[in-house]
């Protein structure tokens with residue numbers, strides 16, 4: 401089937417942004433090694449539990465929300481995957497509109513815009529008032545793009561939160577199998593339901609154009 405995709409909307413964590421530094425900061429806050437933290441995170445995700453379970457296991461009694469409020473983690477330039485910014489630029493040069501829509505605090509929108517990324521819009525779950533995988537979130541994405549959903553590609557590192565709901569919404573799902581979720585979800589049978597799987601975001605322009 402051929403289809404015309406002219407919008408490419410990205411998840412943030414694990415897709416454009418490598419969250420390794422964030423997990424390192426949390427390990428330091430809790431006072432354990434990064435290796436132990438990441439091992440527990442992988443165990444929690446493999447058990448299909450919410451990642452917050454990591455804190456319950458490693459730091460019972462820790463008020464995660466209060467700790468985050470006291471010292472908020474903010475994405476910086478160093479956190480982007482090496483291929484993220486080149487991929488955005490190449491997509492824009494190829495005539496695609498690019499945007500970000502993710503389960504993030506509202507402040508992430510301003511951080512991404514301040515970075516000068518060539519984004520048509522940035523939508524956080526906090527501002528939307530609804531989060532992935534809720535279909536209402538993907539409806540908001542469609543509204544923000546202003547085109548029928550079949551003209552939108554949604555790119556993410558999770559099968560459950562990104563690929564499957566994007567398919568349900570009628571978008572072209574693109575899976576990036578990297579980061580703790582992506583590596584795990586690549587082993588799920590449902591990974592085959594991604595319309596496209598790209599190892600590197602810089603492969604995306606060509607992969608999308610091959611479908612047009």
Ligand SMILES: [Mg+2]
Nearest residue numbers: 411413414557
């Ligand atoms: Mg993600």
